[in-house]
Structure formats: structure tokens, C-alpha cells
Amino acid sequence: DTNTYFGDPATLPDDAEYVTTAPWVTYPYARGHIHATGPSIDDEYDFTTGWLLDENDIDLRSHIWGYKTQRAIARRMEIFRGELALGHPKFANTSSAAVIEVAEGPVTDSIEYSIEDDAAIIQYVRENIGTSRHPLGTCKMAPRENRGVVDPSLNVYGVSGLKVADLSVPSQQVAANTYNAALLVGEKAAEIIITELGL
Structure with a gap:
């Protein structure tokens, strides 16, 4: 069957x-x-x-x-x-x-x-109409004047001490399962945070 x-x-x-x-x-x-x-x-x-x-x-x-x-x-x-x-x-x-x-x-x-x-x-x-299983981009990385929410260092515009490090930051859909992209965002976030903390 x-x-x-x-x-x-x-x-x-x-x-x-x-x-x-x-x-x-x-x-x-x-x-x-x-x-x-x-x-x-x-x-x-x-x-x-x-x-x-x-x-x-x-x-x-x-x-x-x-x-x-x-x-x-x-x-x-x-x-x-x-x-x-x-x-x-x-x-x-x-x-x-x-x-x-x-x-x-x-x-x-x-x-x-x-x-x-x-x-x-x-x-x-x-x-x-409905969504597929991998929506993303609700806090996209882009200049604020282009409806961006986070800067290239993952800082949220207008909020001190807050970063976003998940799949809400890509500015457009990825052409694959989003798992690998999520890992890359997390790895880049760790690198940014380690550098900023001087570790």
C-alpha cells in the first residue's frame, strides 16, 4: 500500500x-x-x-x-x-x-x-497557502533602513547587550534543509562572542 x-x-x-x-x-x-x-x-x-x-x-x-x-x-x-x-x-x-x-x-x-x-x-x-517547514528571516541581518533587525555582529539595533544567533537572521531563504545553515550561524555567533569577550 x-x-x-x-x-x-x-x-x-x-x-x-x-x-x-x-x-x-x-x-x-x-x-x-x-x-x-x-x-x-x-x-x-x-x-x-x-x-x-x-x-x-x-x-x-x-x-x-x-x-x-x-x-x-x-x-x-x-x-x-x-x-x-x-x-x-x-x-x-x-x-x-x-x-x-x-x-x-x-x-x-x-x-x-x-x-x-x-x-x-x-x-x-x-x-x-501555508508555510513549508523551514521559515526564517524574522530578524534579518541588514542595514536598519532596509528593515534589518541585527547588524553584522548579530547585535539587535536599538538594544544594548542583545544578540540574535539563529535562523531568524538570514535575509532570504536558503536552498537546502536549514540544519546546516543553523550550525553555521551558531558557529559564527560563537566566533563573534569569543572575539568580543577577548577569550
């Missing part, structure tokens, strides 16, 4: 066997923020993910392209036997993009997406 379904398995029939594909935008253009609003730890914070808010909709267009491309590939796979409707946008039943719930094998016909289909994909992306 094969079941690599990313959703809630309770929504599947007992004998279901599924493979899931999902696009990720590895280097998003949109930027969110999180800011303290007062001196107390109990003060509300100002937070927005920024998802899909980039000026030219590059992230949204990347998700649309990713959805269409992965779907075309999945439908051509030898194991293809249909699509699970709840994992797709709500296309009109008369659309060439309508979900094929049961198939005898691969479907090689290209899908011609209409303006209405694209609107359904956009709505689906907006309603279902």
Missing part, C-alpha cells in the same frame, strides 16, 4: 492509496513582518505573514504555474488512477480542467485552462 497523502486521512476511503504533490515557492518575493508594540511581553504584536502580497504577484503566479505543471505531470504518471476533488480548485463540471475522479490510467490530454479556471486556482491558492 502507498499513501503519501498530505491531508487529513480521515477524509479518504478506507482502501484509499494516494500520492500527493504540492508546489513550494522556495524564494518568495513577498515580505511579512512582526513588531513589538510595547515594552511588556504581554503586549499584542503587529504581525502579518505577507503571503502573496508581493508587488507584482510573482509568488501567486509561481503557485499557479506550479499547480498546473505538477498536475500535468501527475496525470501522465503510470500510477495515475484519478484525482481527489478536495485537493483541487473548484472547477466547473463543464470545464476541461474539471477533476477526473476515476481513470483507467494516465491521461495525456493537455488541459486548456480558462479565465474562470485561473480564477478558481487563484482562490484555491489564497485559501490554502
Whole structure:
């Protein structure tokens, strides 16, 4: 049995066997923020993910392209036997993009997406977007005027004696599992602190 379904398995029939594909935008253009609003730890914070808010909709267009491309590939796979409707946008039943719930094998016909289909994909992306497992950069190292939080020595701007030494300091996503990057940030932080303390 094969079941690599990313959703809630309770929504599947007992004998279901599924493979899931999902696009990720590895280097998003949109930027969110999180800011303290007062001196107390109990003060509300100002937070927005920024998802899909980039000026030219590059992230949204990347998700649309990713959805269409992965779907075309999945439908051509030898194991293809249909699509699970709840994992797709709500296309009109008369659309060439309508979900094929049961198939005898691969479907090689290209899908011609209409303006209405694209609107359904956009709505689906907006309603279902989420983070991958390695978000970072909430305290990025950059000049303060460029929305930076820490300087090259990991000091937090405007706060004396506070450094940040984790994956909140990279200014953009890394193209790998973040474990090694976290080790490098920690090693560099240790080197900086040892030098500053004269050890």
C-alpha cells in the first residue's frame, strides 16, 4: 500500500492509496513582518505573514504555474488512477480542467485552462497557502533602513547587550534543509562572542 497523502486521512476511503504533490515557492518575493508594540511581553504584536502580497504577484503566479505543471505531470504518471476533488480548485463540471475522479490510467490530454479556471486556482491558492517547514528571516541581518533587525555582529539595533544567533537572521531563504545553515550561524555567533569577550 502507498499513501503519501498530505491531508487529513480521515477524509479518504478506507482502501484509499494516494500520492500527493504540492508546489513550494522556495524564494518568495513577498515580505511579512512582526513588531513589538510595547515594552511588556504581554503586549499584542503587529504581525502579518505577507503571503502573496508581493508587488507584482510573482509568488501567486509561481503557485499557479506550479499547480498546473505538477498536475500535468501527475496525470501522465503510470500510477495515475484519478484525482481527489478536495485537493483541487473548484472547477466547473463543464470545464476541461474539471477533476477526473476515476481513470483507467494516465491521461495525456493537455488541459486548456480558462479565465474562470485561473480564477478558481487563484482562490484555491489564497485559501490554502501555508508555510513549508523551514521559515526564517524574522530578524534579518541588514542595514536598519532596509528593515534589518541585527547588524553584522548579530547585535539587535536599538538594544544594548542583545544578540540574535539563529535562523531568524538570514535575509532570504536558503536552498537546502536549514540544519546546516543553523550550525553555521551558531558557529559564527560563537566566533563573534569569543572575539568580543577577548577569550
